[in-house]
Amino acid sequence: MAKMNKKWVVLCSAALGAIYAAEYFATEAQALPHNSERSQLSIPSEASSPINSAAPTLPPVNNVAPSSPAESAPTPSSSKKMYNDGSYIGIGSNRRGSIEVTVTIQHDKITDVEISRFAMHYSDRDVVGLPDEVLQKQSAQVDNVSGATYSVRAFEDAVQEALSQAKNA
Amino acid sequence: MKPKIWAKSPKGYVLMIMVAFLGIASYVSHESKGLENALIAVVAAVVADIVCCLFEKRKRIFPDGAVITGVIVSLILSVTSPWYIVASTSVLSILSKHLLAYRKKPVFNPAAIGLLLSVPIFHAQQSWWGAFGDFNALFLLIILVGGYWVAHRIQKFPLVFSYLGAYLIAMFVISVGIVPIGSETLHSGDIFDALRPPFINATLFFALFMLTDPPTSPAKTRDQIIFGMLAAIAGAVVYRLFGGLIYLYIGLLVGNLYQLLRGMIRPQHRAAIRVSE
Structure with missing residues (x-):
């Protein structure tokens, strides 16, 4: 049998702890862009301007280059309007990954929702029907998909964040 | 086997620790659904194991391994998993134990193969909530203490x-x-x-x-x-x-x-x- 001396157990545990700690701190540098991206995106601000909904590809929000006002400026809205027209990107994330959505709003109506990046550690099939549900309900709150809570929560957070950005101040 | 002797066996140790994890995770998350899932998983696993043992005409039927498999399945599957997915995953695990065997010993870890198959078959989401994945990192110490105890014992x-x-x-x-x-x-x-x-x-x-x-x-x-x-x-x-x-x-x-x-x-x-x- 593989009985192990206590000294060896302590030694191996210490070695593993050292390797783990080294890798953990080495990946902290990798963590910083993740965190800054997430925090930047979670704060609705004027800096995160809406993007042109007709654009074929959507640049990441934190890299949005200043574009021409004709393309990117929100449609002048009346004071009664709840949201500015345009396309907005939101990200929802948790410990199981993140989802990025692009929400298009016209005349206070959600006209399109697209999952522009799916980076959960689960299957994307869990959330494939949720954009249609948002369009039907005109709300970020969707029915929970049984057993897919983390993906659904990330999706809802992403849509909510996009809507927060679109909100007419 | 007498209960006292069984409790000191490797299976006894593992089951006690798994049940402790179940209790801690449920208490800290204020979530009783995990306990319900554990009950469903254990009942399904035990029933499947007894049926398989009867079919194989085994003389000794003592489904303690099935109880452990059921608890592990429930600790890994998301607490929001529907009851039929929890039960089916448990049954799949036990079936693999009996069907995929060599010289009457299971080839694959029953819980692992059941949980693996549950992903493509049932689209099951696995949160590892019983491993305290949603809590503070200090909870890792509980896993280490319990795990070292088991590893030493076996x-x-x-x-x-x-x-x-x-x-x-x-x-x-x-x-x-x-x-x-x-x-x-x-x-x-x-x-x-x-x-x-x-x-x-x-x-x-x-x-x-x-x-x-x-x-x-x-x-x-x-x-x-x-x-x-x-x-x-x-x-x-x-x-x-x-x-x-x-x-x-x-x-x-x-x-x-x-x-x-x-x-x-x-x-x-x-x-x-x-x-x-």
Whole structure:
């Protein structure tokens, strides 16, 4: 049998702890862009301007280059309007990954929702029907998909964040 | 077997720790659904095990292993999983134990294969909530204390250490590009995620309680080390390529296959030696 001396157990545990700690701190540098991206995106601000909904590809929000006002400026809205027209990107994330959505709003109506990046550690099939549900309900709150809570929560957070950005101040 | 003797057996230890984890995770998360799922999983596993034993006309029917399998399944599946997915995953695990057997011993870890199959068949989401993946990182200490106790009791430290060592090194080697295995999707296969909760919780829980399952893991030190390294490297490659949460199980299945091949080759080897003598 593989009985192990206590000294060896302590030694191996210490070695593993050292390797783990080294890798953990080495990946902290990798963590910083993740965190800054997430925090930047979670704060609705004027800096995160809406993007042109007709654009074929959507640049990441934190890299949005200043574009021409004709393309990117929100449609002048009346004071009664709840949201500015345009396309907005939101990200929802948790410990199981993140989802990025692009929400298009016209005349206070959600006209399109697209999952522009799916980076959960689960299957994307869990959330494939949720954009249609948002369009039907005109709300970020969707029915929970049984057993897919983390993906659904990330999706809802992403849509909510996009809507927060679109909100007419 | 008398209850007192059973409680001191490896299965007794593992079950006590699993039940403790179930209680702690339910209490801290204020979630009773996990307890309901555990009851469903255990009942389904026990019923399936008894039916299989009756079908095989076994003389001794004592489904303690099925209870452990059921509790492990419930600790890993998301608490929001519907009851039929929890029950079906338990039944799949027990069926694999009886159907995929060599010399009346299961080839694959029952819980691992049930949970692996539940992903493509039922689209089951696995949160590893019973490994405290959603809590403070300090809860890792509970896993380590319980796991070390079990590993010491069943003498599987070489397996645990070789697995964790190879896993950490393989993750590093792959992530820095020494071995060019890439992942196309962001986050999937990130070493950043692999080293942090809930993934590190899952890895420790897996290494200490699932990998060390006595019927499906080797006893000798040398075999334990090879088994652990194979499982770790295969798991790290799958994680890097596909992300997700099934990489641990696939790694274990590779280790189980190695163990099966060793078991098949050894008798032939011995027979060949006898003939040559």
